[in-house]
Amino acid sequence: xxxxxxxxxxxxxxxxxxxxxxxxxxxxxxxxxxxxxxxxxxxxxxxxxxxxxxxxxxxxxxxxxxxxxxxxxxxxxxxxxxxxxxxxxxxxxxxxxx
Amino acid sequence: xxxxxxxxxxxxxxxxxxxxxxxxxxxxxxxxxxxxxxxxxxxxxxxxxxxxxxxxxxxxxxxxxxxxxxxxxxxxxxxxxxxxxxxxxxxxxxxxxxxxxxxxxxxxxxxxxxxxxxxxxxxxxxxxxxxxxxxxxxxxxxxxxxxxxxxxxxxxxxxxxxxxxxxxxxxxxxxxxxxxxxxxxxxxxxxxxxxxxxxxxxxxxxxxxxxxxxxxxxxxxxxxxxxxxxxxxxxxxxxxxxxxxxxxxxxxxxxxxxxxxxxxxxxxxxxxxxxxxxxxxxxxxxxxxxxxxxxxxxxxxxxxxxxxxxxxxxxxxxxxxxxxxxxxxxxxxxxxxxxxxxxxxx
Numbered sequence: 001x002x003x004x005x006x007x008x009x010x011x012x013x014x015x016x017x018x019x020x021x022x023x024x025x026x027x028x029x030x031x032x033x034x035x036x037x038x039x040x041x042x043x044x045x046x047x048x049x050x051x052x053x054x055x056x057x058x059x060x061x062x063x064x065x066x067x068x069x070x071x072x073x074x075x076x077x078x079x080x081x082x083x084x085x086x087x088x089x090x091x092x093x094x095x096x097x098x
Numbered sequence: 099x100x101x102x103x104x105x106x107x108x109x110x111x112x113x114x115x116x117x118x119x120x121x122x123x124x125x126x127x128x129x130x131x132x133x134x135x136x137x138x139x140x141x142x143x144x145x146x147x148x149x150x151x152x153x154x155x156x157x158x159x160x161x162x163x164x165x166x167x168x169x170x171x172x173x174x175x176x177x178x179x180x181x182x183x184x185x186x187x188x189x190x191x192x193x194x195x196x197x198x199x200x201x202x203x204x205x206x207x208x209x210x211x212x213x214x215x216x217x218x219x220x221x222x223x224x225x226x227x228x229x230x231x232x233x234x235x236x237x238x239x240x241x242x243x244x245x246x247x248x249x250x251x252x253x254x255x256x257x258x259x260x261x262x263x264x265x266x267x268x269x270x271x272x273x274x275x276x277x278x279x280x281x282x283x284x285x286x287x288x289x290x291x292x293x294x295x296x297x298x299x300x301x302x303x304x305x306x307x308x309x310x311x312x313x314x315x316x317x318x319x320x321x322x323x324x325x326x327x328x329x330x331x332x333x334x335x336x337x338x339x340x341x342x343x344x345x346x347x348x349x350x351x352x353x354x355x356x357x358x359x360x361x362x363x364x365x366x367x368x369x370x371x372x373x374x375x376x377x378x379x380x381x382x383x384x385x386x387x388x389x390x391x392x393x394x395x396x397x398x399x400x401x402x403x404x405x406x407x408x409x410x411x412x413x414x415x416x417x418x419x420x421x422x423x424x425x426x427x428x429x430x431x432x433x434x435x436x437x438x439x440x441x442x443x444x
Contacts, residue, residue, distance in 0.1 A: 063169070
């Protein structure tokens with residue numbers, strides 16, 4: 001495994017572990033999601049260079065556009081949870097538990 | 099909700115689903131999943147109630163994590179094998195990650211905690227969309243990759259889904275939560291057969307969609323959200339309550355009704371593959387869900403409330419039954435005699 005592969009695999013792994021185990025604020029969950037997407041941007045943009053497939057060069061931009069949409073939706077829900085629950089603490093979201 | 103916004107959301111929901119189920123490239127499938135997730139979010143949160151917002155946040159976090167995991171697994175596979183085709187997922191680690199991501203997306207058992215809560219926070223029609231239309235793209239991805247996935251892991255997921263779906267539904271009094279747990283246990287039956295006979299998974303999914311749409315649409319028509327409302331709803335539309343009882347028994351899989359067909363075929367296929375212990379276990383576990391279906395059926399028709407003086411009497415209004423409910427009720431109760439035809443068509 002080259003250092004490049006190791007760097008983005010470990011970036012993805014650590015940010016998904018952060019999303020799974022650090023559950024205090026909604027904003028930190030959204031940041032972890034965004035860093036998962038950004039760590040996938042690196043290999044997707046190296047792929048057309050290493051494999052000489054210029055038709056694949058659009059894909060990282062497509063992925064970045066969708067991750068921007070996701071981040072925008074996440075921030076909209078941050079505002080919505082601040083208006084309905086008073087804060088962005090994830091332990092406040094307990095109205096629907098079994 | 100603004101009609102234009104509703105139109106845009108519905109159109110993108112249909113478009114995202116059709117992009118995913120007709121794609122051959124992982125990037126396109128991921129795009130369809132993302133469009134689907136982003137389109138259902140306004141439909142869940144449209145009431146601006148704190149419960150709706152909470153359901154939206156939970157749905158968004160789980161679905162976007164699962165989408166990122168799907169893209170990551172396909173990218174790992176592409177870097178090691180050079181293939182972006184959905185059907186050529188060969189790397190074992192990415193198969194494992196894909197199984198996990200799809201289990202998160204569908205709400206299979208180790209990752210099922212979001213599903214009843216999201217259903218409880220949304221309206222009945224949105225809950226119907228969440229448990230039928232939003233399950234179609236992940237099931238399709240699972241079908242396309244089914245020959246390379248780990249059979250033992252899938253069987254384990256299936257058995258535990260049927261167990262937990264039946265078990266946790268026993269204690270509920272809210273109809274949406276009961277239907278969510280019934281969805282989890284039906285998904286267990288679908289995942290059980292997927293590596294032996296993928297056609298049966300499609301058949302089970304279609305029949306489950308028909309039956310659960312009938313239940314959700316009927317409950318939406320008599321506005322029933324919990325069991326005590328179901329108990330006094332017989333004054334509104336008595337015929338609809340009788341057909342709800344039949345549909346619930348069909349969902350439980352009792353023999354003369356449609357819901358028996360997929361269970362029958364799955365048990366037959368498992369016996370052919372010499373997996374009789376698994377077939378016995380999964381059949382016994384579906385008895386658990388039979389218990390809460392029977393309780394719903396009992397509350398809908400068979401019994402009267404013991405406290406008749408306290409409840410506000412509901413007027414019997416002359417509502418016309420809408421046609422989709424009637425057609426879906428007929429399909430979800432009387433399709434069993436047509437099973438040879440359906441098997442041939444698959």
